[in-house]
Amino acid sequence: MFFENVDFSGLELPPAALRLREEVRAFLKAEVAAGTFIPHLGHTEFDADFTRRVAERGWIGMTWPRAYGGQERSYLERFVVTEEMLAAAAPCAAHWFGDRQTGPSLLRYGSEHLKNKYLPVIARGECYFALGMSEPNSGSDLASVRTRAERVPGGWRVTGQKVWTSWAHKAHAFFVLCRTVPDIGKRHDGLSQLIVELDAPGVTVRPIRFMNGHHHFNEVFLDNVFIPDDMVVGEAGQGWKQITSELAFERSGPERYMTTFALLVELTRRLGQAPDERAQEMVGRLTARLWTLRRMSLAIALTLEPASADGGAIDLATEAALVKDMGTFYEREITDAARLLTVVEPTPDATDSFERYLAETIVFAPISTIRGGTTQVLRTLIARRLLGSLK
Amino acid sequence: MNVPDEARLMLVESATRLFTDHVDQKMLDAAKHDGWSQKLWQVLEQAELPRVSIPEELGGAGGTLSDAAAVLRVAGRYCAPVPLAETGMLAGWMLACSGLAVPRGPLAVGPVHDETLTARKDGGRWIISGKLARVPWARMAGRLVLLARDGDRDLVASVDPAQCKITPGRNLDDEPRDEVVLEDVVLPDADAAPAGAGVTREMLCYRGALARSIAMAGALERALELSVAYAQQRVQFGRKIGQFQAIQQELARFAGEVAAAVAAALSTAGVLERHAVGKAGHEDVMLAVATAKIRVAQAAHEGALIAHQVHGAIGVTDEYALHHSTLRLWAWREEFGNEAKWAMALGRAIHARGAGELWATLTKN
Ligand SMILES: Cc1cc2nc3c(=O)[nH]c(=O)nc-3n(C[C@H](O)[C@H](O)[C@H](O)COP(=O)(O)OP(=O)(O)OC[C@H]3O[C@@H](n4cnc5c(N)ncnc54)[C@H](O)[C@@H]3O)c2cc1C
Numbered sequence: 001m002f003f004e005n006v007d008f009s010g011l012e013l014p015p016a017a018l019r020l021r022e023e024v025r026a027f028l029k030a031e032v033a034a035g036t037f038i039p040h041l042g043h044t045e046f047d048a049d050f051t052r053r054v055a056e057r058g059w060i061g062m063t064w065p066r067a068y069g070g071q072e073r074s075y076l077e078r079f080v081v082t083e084e085m086l087a088a089a090a091p092c093a094a095h096w097f098g099d100r101q102t103g104p105s106l107l108r109y110g111s112e113h114l115k116n117k118y119l120p121v122i123a124r125g126e127c128y129f130a131l132g133m134s135e136p137n138s139g140s141d142l143a144s145v146r147t148r149a150e151r152v153p154g155g156w157r158v159t160g161q162k163v164w165t166s167w168a169h170k171a172h173a174f175f176v177l178c179r180t181v182p183d184i185g186k187r188h189d190g191l192s193q194l195i196v197e198l199d200a201p202g203v204t205v206r207p208i209r210f211m212n213g214h215h216h217f218n219e220v221f222l223d224n225v226f227i228p229d230d231m232v233v234g235e236a237g238q239g240w241k242q243i244t245s246e247l248a249f250e251r252s253g254p255e256r257y258m259t260t261f262a263l264l265v266e267l268t269r270r271l272g273q274a275p276d277e278r279a280q281e282m283v284g285r286l287t288a289r290l291w292t293l294r295r296m297s298l299a300i301a302l303t304l305e306p307a308s309a310d311g312g313a314i315d316l317a318t319e320a321a322l323v324k325d326m327g328t329f330y331e332r333e334i335t336d337a338a339r340l341l342t343v344v345e346p347t348p349d350a351t352d353s354f355e356r357y358l359a360e361t362i363v364f365a366p367i368s369t370i371r372g373g374t375t376q377v378l379r380t381l382i383a384r385r386l387l388g389s390l391k
Numbered sequence: 392m393n394v395p396d397e398a399r400l401m402l403v404e405s406a407t408r409l410f411t412d413h414v415d416q417k418m419l420d421a422a423k424h425d426g427w428s429q430k431l432w433q434v435l436e437q438a439e440l441p442r443v444s445i446p447e448e449l450g451g452a453g454g455t456l457s458d459a460a461a462v463l464r465v466a467g468r469y470c471a472p473v474p475l476a477e478t479g480m481l482a483g484w485m486l487a488c489s490g491l492a493v494p495r496g497p498l499a500v501g502p503v504h505d506e507t508l509t510a511r512k513d514g515g516r517w518i519i520s521g522k523l524a525r526v527p528w529a530r531m532a533g534r535l536v537l538l539a540r541d542g543d544r545d546l547v548a549s550v551d552p553a554q555c556k557i558t559p560g561r562n563l564d565d566e567p568r569d570e571v572v573l574e575d576v577v578l579p580d581a582d583a584a585p586a587g588a589g590v591t592r593e594m595l596c597y598r599g600a601l602a603r604s605i606a607m608a609g610a611l612e613r614a615l616e617l618s619v620a621y622a623q624q625r626v627q628f629g630r631k632i633g634q635f636q637a638i639q640q641e642l643a644r645f646a647g648e649v650a651a652a653v654a655a656a657l658s659t660a661g662v663l664e665r666h667a668v669g670k671a672g673h674e675d676v677m678l679a680v681a682t683a684k685i686r687v688a689q690a691a692h693e694g695a696l697i698a699h700q701v702h703g704a705i706g707v708t709d710e711y712a713l714h715h716s717t718l719r720l721w722a723w724r725e726e727f728g729n730e731a732k733w734a735m736a737l738g739r740a741i742h743a744r745g746a747g748e749l750w751a752t753l754t755k756n
Binding site: 001002003005006007008009010011012021083087261264265266268269271272273274275277279280281282283284285287288289290291292293294295296299302303305319322325326376378379380381382383384386387388390 | 393394395400455457460612615616619622623631633634636639640642643644646647649650651653654655657658660661664665678679681682685686689730731733734735736737738739741742743745746747749750753754
């Protein structure tokens with residue numbers, strides 16, 4: 001029914017990926033020892049210096065062609081880097097969208113000009129991207145976006161408002177989903193993806209504070225911003241197809257079940273070597289769930305691996321939605337277990353890692369089931385595949 | 392690409408065809424009275440399915456443990472009322488590893504609980520004694536394949552059930568779970584051998600828990616299939632109930648649980664296979680088996696109740712097929728350790744290794 005023809009009995013990473021894991025661990029260990037970053041949970045932190053050091057290792061855009069600054073390494077190696085970064089709660093926000101979204105989209109749909117302009121600088125950790133999809137009246141129902149681009153000589157004039165744009169205040173540019181043809185009923189047609197540089201005239205970025213005061217996301221106003229033709233990603237009017245085609249990788253990655261993992265490690269440490277049976281049982285359950293989620297995520301990565309070059313022979317988008325749905329709920333279970341097994345009043349500025357992580361994961365608990373497709377929307381998608389169209 | 396090899400796909404295909412042809416609800420209802428289906432057993436045996444993963448030179452059909460797991464998953468899906476796992480993955484494995492031929496016919500295995508059988512040598516024969524609770528399929532078995540204690544070593548014994556006192560018992564869906572008493576049962580030397588490499592009480596329990604996990608994954612798949620089909624067809628308020636978002640959300644959650652169960656169970660079979668060739672350690676096996684039994688039991692808990700909820704009242708009747716799957720799920724989750732027992736074992740192991748090792752443990756292949 002799901003995961004048809006996926007082999008769970010193998011799931012072994014190739015030697016190159018295992019060697020890479022050791023390199024990444026050594027790198028992160030040295031970073032932690034040098035105190036270059038303070039790990040935080042919730043949304044990954046933005047740290048341009050860290051991003052540049054990761055880039056020096058060749059770990060940003062590592063699957064991309066060398067011609068565009070990549071390393072031509074496998075998706076499995078990227079999987080390993082991602083999960084190691086998450087396990088260490090490393091600050092990856094500066095390169096996150098570029099590495100996961102911008103790069104693959106440009107490689108697939110971008111012109112030679114765009115690929116040359118952006119991919120090498122993203123891979124060097126010098127250029128940061130954000131994602132402009134959501135709008136005040138378009139959340140889950142993305143096809144209803146109202147930001148519109150009007151044809152002018154040599155390009156487009158874009159007007160509209162984006163919200164929840166993570167790190168727009170630090171990024172150089174962002175992908176903007178907008179309407180280039182008026183909606184005349186076929187709502188998935190006529191959408192386009194453009195690249196807008198955030199310092200372009202007519203762009204205004206305003207913070208939206210998170211409930212704990214953090215400045216993470218923004219609203220971005222676009223007022224008649226001129227976008228030259230060569231900043232359109234792919235074909236004008238094909239934006240919808242483009243944004244939906246990468247979902248299998250996007251939704252099934254370790255970031256969908258590992259954002260609270262560091263708390264589980266600290267919980268285990270705090271409970272000590274021989275905790276009571278209740279603690280043993282809870283930690284046992286959490287471990288089993290994590291192991292299983294990782295196997296599913298890895299199975300998707302391994303199955304898509306060689307197909308990724310030719311555009312994905314097996315469609316695992318619904319399986320990815322399953323992983324995201326279960327993974328995001330799993331993350332909260334860690335938080336709850338940590339609360340229930342210890343006596344700690346959550347304090348945001350705690351110096352003790354366990355206590356800080358606990359406070360952070362409580363405050364950020366709502367986000368992972370909202371962003372990247374809400375629970376309800378994912379489940380509707382999964383049900384559609386189960387039930388077919390019912391009339 | 393990460394897809395099963397041709398041979399396994401063909402095996403699954405032929406097993407599926409065979410079960411589709413020979414298992415239906417009438418047969419399952421009848422099996423409740425007899426405790427099993429002789430006819431189905433014969434068909435399976437002809438197709439050599441109970442002996443997958445046993446080496447051919449010892450009377451098996453060859454193939455890997457993952458091949459056997461693939462067949463068992465299909466059997467679980469069809470609620471096949473026969474000792475498929477017991478015969479191959481458990482008894483057959485014990486015999487083959489200990490250099491004993493695997494006889495034809497259904498086999499039972501023990502002990503499956505904490506009891507100990509004692510064995511002592513008496514000239515050219517063995518004398519075996521002890522009492523075993525809830526041995527699956529004992530009264531149907533051609534032989535009881537038992538692990539007995541002889542001083543400080545284990546003996547694998549192939550015992551004729553006629554020599555034992557067997558009191559029938561049953562599980563929730565009337566599968567045989569019998570009490571077996573051995574009072575100084577005399578066994579010729581040829582029917583026993585020192586337990587072969589890797590054959591221990593502990594490993595029997597691991598393989599038993601794995602076998603139940605795999606069959607449960609299959610049973611969950613069937614319960615989901617029935618629920619989806621029902622939601623596509625049952626009409627209330629003028630609409631198919633599958634059109635209601637509340638039902639859709641539950642089915643989607645159910646599908647996630649089923650996928651997790653399949654992933655955990657089949658991955659674990661892979662770990663045991665790697666263990667057999669020295670690519671995974673003993674504790675890796677324990678961690679994987681614990682994971683499978685915990686995760687699958689959780690899925691069984693969630694899934695069975697969602698299946699019934701989606702079905703409304705019809706689902707709880709004995710005339711509708713769903714109960715064959717759900718009763719088995721509720722029975723099997725307790726066998727070879729329930730999720731609480733395994734979670735404690737797993738948690739204990741994780742804590743003993745220490746927090747610093749948790750990530751390394753999870754990422755070890
Ligand atoms: C931390 C964070 C960072 C983000 N970063 C970005 C970013 O960088 N760029 C960007 O473009 N967006 C970003 N987002 C926005 C995110 O993509 C949206 O929040 C998401 O798509 C949901 O939209 P919404 O918040 O408007 O909720 P809505 O779509 O209004 O949903 C509200 C509720 O209604 C439910 N609902 C909606 N439709 C249905 C339906 N058909 N059936 C059943 N229930 C339904 C939802 O599940 C939810 O429970 C971010 C969000 C968060 C929380």
